[in-house]
Amino acid sequence: MRRILLVSCLALLCASQTIAQEIENKLFGNNLEKLNEDFPVTDTLVFDFPNEGKLLLLFNHTEYELSDLEEKFSLILKKTTKFPEFQTLVYRLSEEYPQTQTEAVILDLEREYLPYMDQLELSAVIGMDFTGGEFTPVVGGRMMFNFRKFDIGASFTNKVFFPERIEGNIKVNSNWFANLEYRWDKSDPKSNTANMFGIGILVNESKSQLFTGTTAQAFYKRKLNKNMSIQVGVIATENFKTFYPTVGIRFW
Structure with a gap:
């Protein structure tokens, strides 16, 4: 139902440039440049869903352990069942800025895709x-x-x-x-x-x-x-x- 892949650094650096404009929590201006210099994207974590949707997390391996990220996001993804079909959601992870921190990304996923009853x-x-x-x-x-x-x-x-x-x-x-x-x-x-x-x-x-x-x-x-x-x-x-x-x- 859900597949997790780790992709190494050089391929991802090229790919990240292609999808930069699609990142949900993207940084702007000098902040993005500084983050790319200090913590360049080296790895990805991908979650595949039955509706052909995907969640792609971009991160630097010096900041995060893959197993820790997998555990944290698996817990919330069991409850967030409203992901769009045939669409890839891309988030950048880094503890350097509020909107890219792990907890902020998790909260954003809950805000947008957690089922809710008025x-x-x-x-x-x-x-x-x-x-x-x-x-x-x-x-x-x-x-x-x-x-x-x-x-x-x-x-x-x-x-x-x-x-x-x-x-x-x-x-x-x-x-x-x-x-x-x-x-x-x-x-x-x-x-x-x-x-x-x-x-x-x-x-x-x-x-x-x-x-x-x-x-x-x-x-x-x-x-x-x-x-x-x-x-x-x-x-x-x-x-x-x-x-x-x-x-x-x-x-x-």
Whole structure:
């Protein structure tokens, strides 16, 4: 089903010049020239597929062991079943540049050829913001449509404000925002939760003690680890006459 061949240096150097324009993760300008000088292509690793497609890896034998490459790529190629028919995909391997590193090539193969099922995601929004000089807990819910390379959806979030106590009583002022959100990740195709951009509008039925008039927000969220993200943004209020920067954290 899958055949692995090792081709030696001189034949490959000629062949690589012929297919240089077809390399999926090609370098440009001085970077390519420097790589060819420091780590010229000496070997290839070829994977043949039942649909007459091929994956061709170009590398220098001083950087990689053939058996190690065969093991790493065989694992992912068992799962990536969407390779095009009658087409050869060519990747250059070298640890000298981010786009040619082994892990980057594997991620690119997963991004493009790993089977994926679109799905609907429902999740909670929990966090804390510093808004206009006030700490405001944030709670709410989110619905996202997950696609292969990006997610799109909406959230309904409450920026909770606790004003000063009156006669010892605590009042809670809710500030509900309806948000449209777009989420993506350029580095890891298996998880598009690392970057998010959103815009929203205040939809309170009761009077807000933080904002007046037409109020809208825009924000950017970056995932720090599995359980926490940082979010920065700006809120325009008083019919877009006053602007408050916001910064906060989100959990999950």
